[in-house]
Amino acid sequence: MELIDTHCHLTFDPFTDQIEQVLRRSREAGVTSCITVGTTLEDSQKAIELAERHDNLYATVAVHPHEAKTVTDKTMAQLETLAQSEKVVAVGETGLDFHYDFSTPEQQKEAFTRHLELAADLNLPVIIHSREAFDETLTIMNEFQSTLPKVVFHCFSGSAEQAKILLDKGWYISFTGVVTFKNAEKTRDAAKIVPLDRLMLETDCPYMSPEPMRKQKVNEPALLIHTARFLAELKDLDFTDFARAVTATTKNFFALP
Ligand code: NI
Numbered sequence: 001m002e003l004i005d006t007h008c009h010l011t012f013d014p015f016t017d018q019i020e021q022v023l024r025r026s027r028e029a030g031v032t033s034c035i036t037v038g039t040t041l042e043d044s045q046k047a048i049e050l051a052e053r054h055d056n057l058y059a060t061v062a063v064h065p066h067e068a069k070t071v072t073d074k075t076m077a078q079l080e081t082l083a084q085s086e087k088v089v090a091v092g093e094t095g096l097d098f099h100y101d102f103s104t105p106e107q108q109k110e111a112f113t114r115h116l117e118l119a120a121d122l123n124l125p126v127i128i129h130s131r132e133a134f135d136e137t138l139t140i141m142n143e144f145q146s147t148l149p150k151v152v153f154h155c156f157s158g159s160a161e162q163a164k165i166l167l168d169k170g171w172y173i174s175f176t177g178v179v180t181f182k183n184a185e186k187t188r189d190a191a192k193i194v195p196l197d198r199l200m201l202e203t204d205c206p207y208m209s210p211e212p213m214r215k216q217k218v219n220e221p222a223l224l225i226h227t228a229r230f231l232a233e234l235k236d237l238d239f240t241d242f243a244r245a246v247t248a249t250t251k252n253f254f255a256l257p
Helices: 019-028 041-053 065-070 073-082 105-122 134-142 160-168 185-193 221-234 239-254
Strands: 003-008 031-036 057-061 088-097 126-131 151-153 172-175 199-201
Touching: 003 199, 003 221, 003 239, 019 031, 019 221, 031 041, 031 221, 041 057, 041 073, 065 088, 065 105, 073 105, 088 105, 088 134, 105 126, 105 134, 126 134, 160 172, 160 185, 172 185, 185 221, 199 221, 199 239, 221 239
Parallel strands: 003 031, 031 057, 057 088, 088 126, 126 151, 151 172, 172 199
Antiparallel strands: none
């Protein structure tokens, strides 16, 4: 069995000095590849360096919406240069987060637009972070129409109705451990309608450990297995079949070997 954690932050503090153990536990759990996602220029650089040191580890480049206010012409040029690494498989995470106001909505919209332009120029898939900004996110994306490359909405926690809107546009949806949480009935209803050729899995670690491991403070790729098993059961599918299909979707989306 082979699963892929499509969104983790292995450059973050909790993993410093134990990356080898984390990746070993991941492999032992059947999570054979991981994509570590860049959140700032510096972090994107770190993600690439980490990926270049490990097989089956890939990276993405972006400045997270929280840090949108730091984005300049120079930042975007540097991200473009970083994206030349063979280990870079996407632009992201980028988008809008109106839950927090670390950057203003205007700064976030500007940075988001620039990231979408970068993804389109490089023809790389784009990982979208959208929180309490669903309509505004779509408004910006709609301006791109056919020039947008492949799109995944990460850590999806919206409704079935919203999922359908994304699916109708040809986009992909990725679920974290949030779908296993007791109060996530709405997200489970959404997961039920996402076909396996549009569905991906992620931990978003070190955050959000899935049930029944929610008490484990530092989430890690190995725990992806719980979300995977949960979703297979929710969709009433054989686990092996589910894993095979979702992994095929993921490899195709990110052009992984
Ligand atoms: Ni993330």
